[in-house]
Amino acid sequence: MSRPWIEYVQSQSLPWSADDLWGVRPGVKLKVLSLDPDDGAASLLVSYPPHWRLERTGALGADEEFLVLHGALSIGTQRYGDKAYAHLPAGYPRGSMSSETGAIVLTFFSNLPNWIPAQTYDPARLVEYVDAFAVPYTGKFHPEFPPGAGRKTLYEDPITHDQSWILGTLPMRWAERAEVHPVVEEMYLLSGESHGNRGVMRPGAYFWRPPQIPHGPYGTLSGNLYFFRTKGGPLSTHYVDSPRPFHWWPKYDPVLPESLRHAKGETDPAPNCW
Numbered sequence: 001m002s003r004p005w006i007e008y009v010q011s012q013s014l015p016w017s018a019d020d021l022w023g024v025r026p027g028v029k030l031k032v033l034s035l036d037p038d039d040g041a042a043s044l045l046v047s048y049p050p051h052w053r054l055e056r057t058g059a060l061g062a063d064e065e066f067l068v069l070h071g072a073l074s075i076g077t078q079r080y081g082d083k084a085y086a087h088l089p090a091g092y093p094r095g096s097m098s099s100e101t102g103a104i105v106l107t108f109f110s111n112l113p114n115w116i117p118a119q120t121y122d123p124a125r126l127v128e129y130v131d132a133f134a135v136p137y138t139g140k141f142h143p144e145f146p147p148g149a150g151r152k153t154l155y156e157d158p159i160t161h162d163q164s165w166i167l168g169t170l171p172m173r174w175a176e177r178a179e180v181h182p183v184v185e186e187m188y189l190l191s192g193e194s195h196g197n198r199g200v201m202r203p204g205a206y207f208w209r210p211p212q213i214p215h216g217p218y219g220t221l222s223g224n225l226y227f228f229r230t231k232g233g234p235l236s237t238h239y240v241d242s243p244r245p246f247h248w249w250p251k252y253d254p255v256l257p258e259s260l261r262h263a264k265g266e267t268d269p270a271p272n273c274w
Contacts, residue, residue, distance in 0.1 A: 003036045003184075004257035007198050007215070008207040011045060011188075011274050013263040024060060024113045025097075027052055031274070033188075034208045040112025043186065043208065045274050048073060048099040055096045059118040063110035063125075064088045065155070065164065067132070067227055069190070069274060071103035078129055080105075087127040087155045087164070093118035104274050106188055106227065124158045132166055144239050148173040161234045166190070167226045174219025178242040183232035185209045190273065192224025197242075199252035203273030217246045 011031055020026040022040070031045040040062075048071070065087045072081045076095025080086065088094070090110070137150030152166040169192075178197070189205040196218040209215065211232065228235075256263065
């Protein structure tokens, strides 16, 4: 994987661009959060306008993973509303797509998407529909993780063991140690704020962090809700002493590739986090 380190950018500072999503979603708008220049793997915000429709059927030659942030999207007979999640492997047969109300969808492709005939896929890698509201919180997922947080597990790949989950944390919570992971960690902040070593992330904040980079500690005044993914295996955490103690309202100090240097950093909290 050759994606650049992005930590962090507020998605509100990125422009919407009219696009056809490499020919598989004509009539949508995109915000590209990160992109692998080698294989086309991408993390995107996709905006579907009201009354959007795509009659084409078949399959994509890429895994598609998504979480609906606003509105609703339908694929075949399945409707995906607010915080609905899916992981659709390459080759999975699809019906027509539509959005009557419009939708904003956090979307991930494993490689450059293209239309292919429906074909054999591993059903163990399929999550056709999950309502994230209905997924129970679990705790004690790491013996050293500070108390006051819960995880909603959405997906674990049976082959790579890459994981996707929602993490919720309580208000007035902070940690004192930094973390290191042996895998890529990717995050989109759904709600609340998060104070860390790179600044104060607001709803719509996004990062793609390569392995073995110390980060944190983090804290939140209001509580927050994150969407996380790993690439390269399951999440494991090594806690290390932080070079500086945690403090509230840290200065924005991003790591951004040249393509995102124009993007502003922190924004005031807003009801729309895209």
